[in-house]
Amino acid sequence: MSWSLNIGSVAGTVVRIHLTFLLFLAWIFAASYASAGPATAFDTVLFIVLLFLCVLLHEFGHIFTARAFGVTTPYVTLLPIGGVAQLEHIPEKPSEEFLVAIAGPIVNVVIAGMLMLAGAHIDSGASADVGNAQVSMIDRLAAVNLFIALFNLIPAFPMDGGRVLRAALASRMGYVRATETAAAIGQAVAFVLGFIGLLYNPILIFIAIFVYLAASSEAHMVALRAASHGVPLVHAMMTQFAVLSPDAKISDAVHTLLSTSQGEFPVVDGTGKPLGVLGRNDLIRALNAKGPDSHVTDAMVADMPTVGHRSHLDQAFQLLQDKQAPAVGVIDATGRLIGLITQETIGEMMMLQAALPKGATLGPWSRPNAA
Numbered sequence: 001m002s003w004s005l006n007i008g009s010v011a012g013t014v015v016r017i018h019l020t021f022l023l024f025l026a027w028i029f030a031a032s033y034a035s036a037g038p039a040t041a042f043d044t045v046l047f048i049v050l051l052f053l054c055v056l057l058h059e060f061g062h063i064f065t066a067r068a069f070g071v072t073t074p075y076v077t078l079l080p081i082g083g084v085a086q087l088e089h090i091p092e093k094p095s096e097e098f099l100v101a102i103a104g105p106i107v108n109v110v111i112a113g114m115l116m117l118a119g120a121h122i123d124s125g126a127s128a129d130v131g132n133a134q135v136s137m138i139d140r141l142a143a144v145n146l147f148i149a150l151f152n153l154i155p156a157f158p159m160d161g162g163r164v165l166r167a168a169l170a171s172r173m174g175y176v177r178a179t180e181t182a183a184a185i186g187q188a189v190a191f192v193l194g195f196i197g198l199l200y201n202p203i204l205i206f207i208a209i210f211v212y213l214a215a216s217s218e219a220h221m222v223a224l225r226a227a228s229h230g231v232p233l234v235h236a237m238m239t240q241f242a243v244l245s246p247d248a249k250i251s252d253a254v255h256t257l258l259s260t261s262q263g264e265f266p267v268v269d270g271t272g273k274p275l276g277v278l279g280r281n282d283l284i285r286a287l288n289a290k291g292p293d294s295h296v297t298d299a300m301v302a303d304m305p306t307v308g309h310r311s312h313l314d315q316a317f318q319l320l321q322d323k324q325a326p327a328v329g330v331i332d333a334t335g336r337l338i339g340l341i342t343q344e345t346i347g348e349m350m351m352l353q354a355a356l357p358k359g360a361t362l363g364p365w366s367r368p369n370a371a
């Protein structure tokens, strides 16, 4: 579903591995197997496991620093480019974001320092040749930790350097403008990386493309989060929507789909409490697999994620992302469903945000024409 495997949890944070990270590890393994043969395969596996551990420790550098500022982290995902700790939110204060961002690379510098105290030597060859088993394990680990630290300090999203840069900018300008500026600088860095890649190393070109796309996606996400931040749900939720009863059949749902512009249908009981939600895709799949006479309760996503009506849009947005449900329900104090937040609602927020002057948000306190 999200291309990630859960491998356990540490202090309340679920550790996930993205499949591309496994592919990356497999590629390293295959490359060393092909160049040095089976004798070094075991050595390489050990190196990979330790490399993995260093990346994870880097992430927990971010996670524990964030926790010191009261921010919990439900997930950490390992990608080939490093790890991504999904902090519940990014600390508002630039100084806190700066510390959270820099904590990761510092962990790797500390690991490299400790390995060097333990006798590791770093020469220019070791860092370029981490797959070579002739170089001792401790030397390679020290080199790879320095590499992780330096790579993550490249001033471009999603690297920590991008966040460090944003935090530095955000202390002078607004958060959204700082993100836009940091993203633009990151894209310029991506161009330089790509150009160097053209001359020296084609792998850099792929990294440059990844960085370029990530920079624009970060700017997009921040604009979205900024647009939804602090906006009361009641201002943004859909209040006119069709619902399905638990004994409705798929044919009823098809009828509702055709007679409304809705794509997500909450299933509610007699008292108005949500039992689940049926998305357009689930509906089509059920129609195909089980026919029009099957029940909606068999096709819906049970446990529709819900938020209280006094919450803010960013909480609903977070739930929509985390639970990957077609819609988030808004409930009143008695648990009755009174509103709906879907990707479309968020998309409309995004459109409104794009229509606003740069740096302005939709929060009622800063609505540009409010006065």
Ligand SMILES: [Zn+2]
Binding pocket: 058, 059, 062, 082, 083, 101, 104, 105, 152, 159, 160
């Ligand atoms: Zn990091």
